[in-house]
Amino acid sequence: MQHLLFIFRQQPTYSCKCDADLLLITLCTRTIQTHEGSIIKALDCASSAANRDALAKTVYARLLVENINKSVGQDLDSRMQIGVLDIYGFECFKFNSFEQFCINFSNEKLQQHFNEHVFKMEQEEYRNEEINWSYIEFIDNQDILDLIEKKPIGIISLLDEACMFPKSTHQTFSTKLFQNFQMHPRLEKVKFSETDFTMSHYAGKVTYQTDTFLDKNRDYIVVEHCNLLFSSKCRFISGLFSSLPEEASRSSYKFSSVASRFKQQLQALMETLKSTEPHYVRCVKPNSLNRPQKFENQSVLHQLRCGGVLEAVRISLAGYPTRRIYSEFIDRFGLLAPEFMDGSYDEKAVTERILQKSNLENYQLGRTKVFLRAGQIAVLDSRRIEVLDNAARLIQSHFRTFIAYKVFVVTRGAAITIQSYCRGCLARSIYEIRRQVASAILIQKHARKWLLRRAFLQVHSAVLIIQSSIRGFSVRHNFMHIKEHNAVVLIQAWWRRWKACSSFQHSRCAAISIQCTWRQKLARRELRRLRQAANDAGALRVAKNQLEKRLEDLTWRLTLEKIKGNQ
Known part of the structure; x- marks a missing residue:
């Protein structure tokens, strides 16, 4: 307590420009709201350090993360947009913690979007348009997404539940995880560890160490911190905390799950991607040593197979990447055969005559669209x-x-x-x-x-x-x-x-x-x-x-x- 008092009496006026005594009370005590009034409880050194870390995370989020998100966000007044999404690389290290779990989860989500757009939606459109087509099999990763994010029994749900209990540890979290998913084909228990688990991702198996899962998932929003920094004499600091949390009247501490927020942001990203027309650029890592002029054939082939690139190539070769509605096709290419453009005409028949006059082959006419091979357009x-x-x-x-x-x-x-x-x-x-x-x-x-x-x-x-x-x-x-x-x-x-x-x-x-x-x-x-x-x-x-x-x-x-x- 005296050590904290010395630190915050010496430096707050140079950083936050707020009252040193009030900052000390905020970090070393906790206010509990009851029906009879407020109860102030003194914290031990470990709790005070956690309280200090929560304040640092809040300042960091308001100072850097929110401003970056605002600066790179979409202009609400724009009618059209072109976005470039540089996704995470699939990570598998000797020690894989909560960060690698979130990164690989986002990769699974984006891989599912790739599968839906390239495989599911593509072949579903062929089926709806009654195109002569042979179905191509591909690896679906929906089961591992259900394992991670499904409610009420999922890895993220179990992690949030464990974080809400003060006495929970990573051992109890791992035990509950193995009890609920004992027979799941995508999750395995490591032989020589009671807390580590292995997940079979689309790109391979990754073993995660749960020692820091709970600590990294916890993110408390303390109302006293927000009130203190809002009253700062520095306009820049007070401007960051101009919007006070809604929980100020109910609870001093508000638990916020990092994994749940990450899941919500990822879901919002997926909804944005579904409303656009995506184009994919697959990057392949040539070798594991990060050296030039070195190409590992087996590693590259494994990446192509896991990423669904080979199936996408098969669909591109066997499918019809260019498709146009009959009315749009006639509006654009009707001038190639003006003799067929009389007062009343059948769009499908006119489209077929235009293609026949142009001596094109390997096309199919669907119910509402014409499907063309690559290069014919x-x-x-x-x-x-x-x-x-x-x-x-x-x-x-x-x-x-x-x-x-x-x-x-x-x-x-x-x-x-x-x-x-x-x-x-x-x-x-x-x-x-x-x-x-x-x-x-x-x-x-x-x-x-x-x-x-x-x-x-x-x-x-x-x-x-x-x-x-x-x-x-x-x-x-x-x-x-x-x-x-x-x-x-x-x-x-x-x-x-x-x-x-x-x-x-x-x-x-x-x-x-x-x-x-x-x-x-x-x-x-x-x-x-x-x-x-x-x-x-x-x-x-x-x-x-x-x-x-x-x-x-x-x-x-x-x-x-x-x-x-x-x-």
Whole structure:
């Protein structure tokens, strides 16, 4: 009790925004309504935990399940609908509990709908229409559905009865189950267990463990929980519990069976499916390892046999999947034989004549419908489309002729008007061009005269300038020749003097370079001699450093002399 008090005093304001003390009282006590008044009873830890789980289930159902159901529900204003039902897969595990029982029950129900639609209703219609037909046997699973949902003795009824008694356990439920269905061919008792039972479904046998059947089937609606959350300060939470239960005045706890609700919802689904025209897509699991590129032949064949696919294929091959009422057939395909459509005619006879004219076989005429093999309706549709296309082409050809003639008349009138306007424009353009040509000739005559005179004057002036320039150039050329002769004599004298000085400098630099080279050679020879003669490492290092310094000085002097020589 103190542990629960700590939890709900710390966190309710962040989740539900309701009174913590009232939430604690709601979870840890139970109110019993009597004629004399209300009695409040304290709960133990196990009952409080169950009460807490009931609150969590109620919030989950209101928060998620109901909103999802509303969002995916049918629009009540729609006149037609197309629905896709993705059913559960048949489940059989090592441990199968209440969930697998409900899933397999829904599969049995949907398999029965498949049998009724594909086998029972199909063959019943052939019988009513007096069609020549050989009856095909199939496996009916009505007995196992009676075992599960029949009242008052059925598995769901016995489970609800056991849940209503507080002291019932899964052992008592299993015992009562075996007592009522001891001789039933679809239910067996497991040898080494007193509570497990095995059911023979259409897809195979499944062993169910009843340890948690009662706990998972119980679903209590507590009025105090609804009142508490309705008074929440959070608008979202209070909006979920806006509709209070009708049992508020009679009982604080209302037992609700999960299996019964599941059964009712499944029955509503089946009624919806019966009011529609279903089409089936059978999915086959290729292998039990969930791996690609692996196909287990025996497993696939077992699924096809259990699901009634082989019988459905036989009916589809031997039956007539396409059927039409005579009036609908004549309304659609009567244009294939218009010669038979007189004022008063027999629909059945006209239908037969249309089929004979179309050279179709393997059809049968029933009392009110015509039955066709697979693919024959496509042949009739193709021929109907061909007739309609030919009629459309004829109408289009006449219509195009009328449109083309009308366009031609309008185009011809427009062409005449455009031609007359164009001729007038051309005549005016030619006249204007001739006027411009005469004016241009006169202007050109005066322009050529002015240009020729201007060119003559320019040439005359250019000749005078050229003559004066040539005479000045000749005089300057003679003067420069004399001046250049005197400059050459002076330059030759200076060249001889500079050449003599340069040869002296080159000789001096060459002598210094030879001396430096010879001194370097002597220094290297002395260094080798000292290296061979010296035994002391320290003395050798000192001598080496001195010689290297001396060599560096000589190299520097040689470089300096070369630089001076180049200058």
